[in-house]
Amino acid sequence: xxxxxxxxxxxxxxxxxxxxxxxxxxxxxxxxxxxxxxxxxxxxxxxxxxxxxxxxxxxxxxxxxxxxxxxxxxxxxxxxxxxxxxxxxxxxxxxxxxxxxxxxxxxxxxxxxxxxxxxxxxxxxxxxxxxxxxxxxxxxxxxxxxxxxxxxxxxxxxxxxxxxxxxxxxxxxxxxxxxxxxxxxxxxxxxxxxxxxxxxxxxxxxxxxxxxxxxxxxxxxxxxxxxxxxxxxxxxxxxxxxxxxxxxxxxxxxxxxxxxxxxxxxxxxxxxxxxxxxxxxxxxxxxxxxxxxxxxxxxxxxxxxxxxxxxxxxxxxxxxxxxxxxxxxxxxxxxxxxxxxxxxxxxxxxxxxxxxxxxxxxxxxxxxxxxxxxxxxxxxxxxxxxxxxxxxxxxx
Ligand SMILES: Nc1ncnc2c1ncn2[C@@H]1O[C@H](COP(=O)(O)OP(=O)(O)OP(=O)(O)O)[C@@H](O)[C@H]1O
Numbered sequence: 001x002x003x004x005x006x007x008x009x010x011x012x013x014x015x016x017x018x019x020x021x022x023x024x025x026x027x028x029x030x031x032x033x034x035x036x037x038x039x040x041x042x043x044x045x046x047x048x049x050x051x052x053x054x055x056x057x058x059x060x061x062x063x064x065x066x067x068x069x070x071x072x073x074x075x076x077x078x079x080x081x082x083x084x085x086x087x088x089x090x091x092x093x094x095x096x097x098x099x100x101x102x103x104x105x106x107x108x109x110x111x112x113x114x115x116x117x118x119x120x121x122x123x124x125x126x127x128x129x130x131x132x133x134x135x136x137x138x139x140x141x142x143x144x145x146x147x148x149x150x151x152x153x154x155x156x157x158x159x160x161x162x163x164x165x166x167x168x169x170x171x172x173x174x175x176x177x178x179x180x181x182x183x184x185x186x187x188x189x190x191x192x193x194x195x196x197x198x199x200x201x202x203x204x205x206x207x208x209x210x211x212x213x214x215x216x217x218x219x220x221x222x223x224x225x226x227x228x229x230x231x232x233x234x235x236x237x238x239x240x241x242x243x244x245x246x247x248x249x250x251x252x253x254x255x256x257x258x259x260x261x262x263x264x265x266x267x268x269x270x271x272x273x274x275x276x277x278x279x280x281x282x283x284x285x286x287x288x289x290x291x292x293x294x295x296x297x298x299x300x301x302x303x304x305x306x307x308x309x310x311x312x313x314x315x316x317x318x319x320x321x322x323x324x325x326x327x328x329x330x331x332x333x334x335x336x337x338x339x340x341x342x343x344x345x346x347x348x349x350x351x352x353x354x355x356x357x358x359x360x361x362x363x364x365x366x367x368x369x370x371x372x373x374x375x376x377x378x379x380x381x382x383x384x385x386x387x388x389x390x391x392x393x394x395x396x
Contacts, residue, residue: 008170008201009052009075013084016045016070016225044070046225048084054169055199057192059206059216059233061240066222068205069174072096075203076172090169090201093119095159095176104148108139108158111147115159119166129165136191137161138184152179164191171195173204189215209237209307213346234346234371237307241348241366264362265293266353269330271367273349275340281383283337283370285349294326298361301352302335306381307345307369318356341383342372 020040044067052058060068073079074086076094094101101118102111112133116126134143137157139150147155156179163171177188192215195202206212212219212233219236221229223243229236269288276282285302299322303314317324325331347370352363377386 006053006055007051007087008054008089009050009203010087011048011050011052011071011075011084012087014045014048014071014074014081014086015043015083016067016074016079017082018042018044044225045074045081048227050220050227050230052170052201052203054201055196056218057196057202057204057216059204059212059219059236060222061206061209061212061219061236062222062228063240063243067225068222069097070225071222072172072174072203072205088170091120091167092170092172093163093166093168094172095156095163096172096174097176101159102147102155105146107146108134108143108150112143112158112162115162116166119162119168121166133158133161133165136165136187153181153184156180157184160188160191164195168200170201170203173202175205175207178206178208209240210345213237213307214344234369237346238348238366238369241307263292264353265295266291266298266361268351268353268362268364268367271349271351271364273368273370275370275372281338281340283340285335285337285368287333287335287351288330289333289353290330291326291328294328295355295361297356298324298326299354299356300324300333301350301354303350305348305350307348312342312347312381340372343380343383344372346371 018041020042048071050058060071062068070079072094073096074081075088076092076096077086077088078094078096101115103114106114112130113123113126116129117123121129134140137154137160139154139157142150142154147158150158156176160177160180171192173192177185180188189211192202196215202215204212204215216233218231219229219233220227221236221239221243228243229239267290269290270286271288272286274284274286276284287300289300291298299317301314301316303311305311324333348366349368349370350363350365351367352360354360354363372383378384
């Protein structure tokens, strides 16, 4: 394992151009031969600089088509950059796309040997790991079947199993893990956690904010082939969500443009959240609200959701008959939620300002977020502190 030089991967000024052939039909293509129509260039990556340090887990996130898989393939040396270079150290194992790496006509067993050899293991080393590889994959009964008869889940099981048993310094994982069933995904997550504790380096592409939030210590957000954020995972996921939300709001705005007043009567200027570490599980939400044009009634709606968008709770001040100020100016409001016992992870708070008639003045999805600390015992959506009582002497 690498320890002397902390950089395992260095992506330097990488850009990747694809040539897009837009001809749609054979006929069109035949017609265009004569005219030799110039192809369109498409830059999937632009000027990417990333140094991945040993022992870190980097998540590549972004909208569809933002360049995540292309970047991972460039890191893995599967495709060459058009500009710039990638330097890598140590043994790498990559799970990039379904189908890559295995030969369809060979059996699972033969592919394990072939794959391990490509990844740099000797035959003797592979033999030593073989049983563990097959056992982890859980496809013992099909190990002597040609892999072209495998289901995509069986395929990923075996490929992941090989990848994690060849002692890689660097593991690259694309969305493929999403193909496995839930128990296997769980197993993969445990394996990845084990890799992390062993100080190995992981770069993964995922659409699951929950997975990225739970696993990564660094998040790179790609947008149209460029780095939009590189660093703090919670912030990266917020930026990603804000992007989704901007797209959604843009769609809404286009629809309702004429109905939105230039100055909202009520406007959320800022929101922040704190989880108190001294008072157990107390959540404090601070809102800064600007009142421009007082209306007969107004209220605040709050909801809490997981980073994956599962709504856990929602309320409005109408439910609680809360007295809110209603004079023009900026007002600071604090909401204290005692005893919020959520499992480890990141949670988002959506804030909406509206009236009882159902009008919305201002709504901000993911206005603020908070991190619930890791629990000592177990894991889940809620935080529990189970106590075990052993009752002895029951058998007389
Ligand atoms: N071989 C290729 N030839 C031409 N264009 C390509 C090729 N591979 C990728 N692209 C284009 O490059 C862009 C980035 O693709 P990429 O697969 O890296 O995106 P992504 O962020 O992984 O997307 P997704 O979330 O949909 O998997 C896309 O617009 C895609 O159409």
